[in-house]
Amino acid sequence: MQEEVKGVKFKTLVASTKDWAGDTLPSPAAGQPELSIVEVTIAPGARLPVHKHPVLNGVYVLKGSLKVTLIDRKETLTLDEG
Template sequence: MSQLPPRCSRHVRACLLFSLLGGLVAAPVAADQTTIPGVEVQRLMRSSQSWNGHQLPAYRPQQPEITILRFRIEPGARLPLHLHPVINAGVLLSGELTVESKAGEILHLKAGEALVELVGELHFGYNSGTEPVDLIVFYAGNVEQPIMELAEGAVGHD
């Protein structure tokens, strides 16, 4: 049996637990491949590019702010032409969603699929299925930075 580090001698159980968790944190690449009884981890997406292959921008040095939104989009409903000045990614929980860039690129998503959204590029999305879309989107921006900007002349909601 290997010898425990000196700092572990008093609180062996706590130290072993933190060592295990530290190993998970220290190895983020393998964290979704680690086996822990009763825990299932599935990587839905990992990318440094948006869905059309364009590189994501570097983070800004200001105070970061994470926003998480849940969208429900009725069949046939369409979001206005817009862009995101921040990195964002989503998971489609149910329904079918089509996203189109102003350049004509098209992405069709079905329930359970993830996407890394376009940054700084005009696009719109619409429910292309027969049931409501349930979508969760995570935005990684900065404090007081908008997460979406409507295209000039686009009609949207506040």
């Protein structure tokens, strides 16, 4: 829960115990966790090569939509704005 501060508004964009494929998130491993937030701009029609992320990740689509193909599940997700 965020502390109320005059002139500052907080809006939780995403809160979930599941990843974008609907799987329950794993318990964190021992050690120091690290958080990185990266803005990625993908031109309309651009395609990224098939790849995997070695860490937990999430996505927030600000504008447009993002199609994600889960190769191991033979499933494609379309993530829309918000």
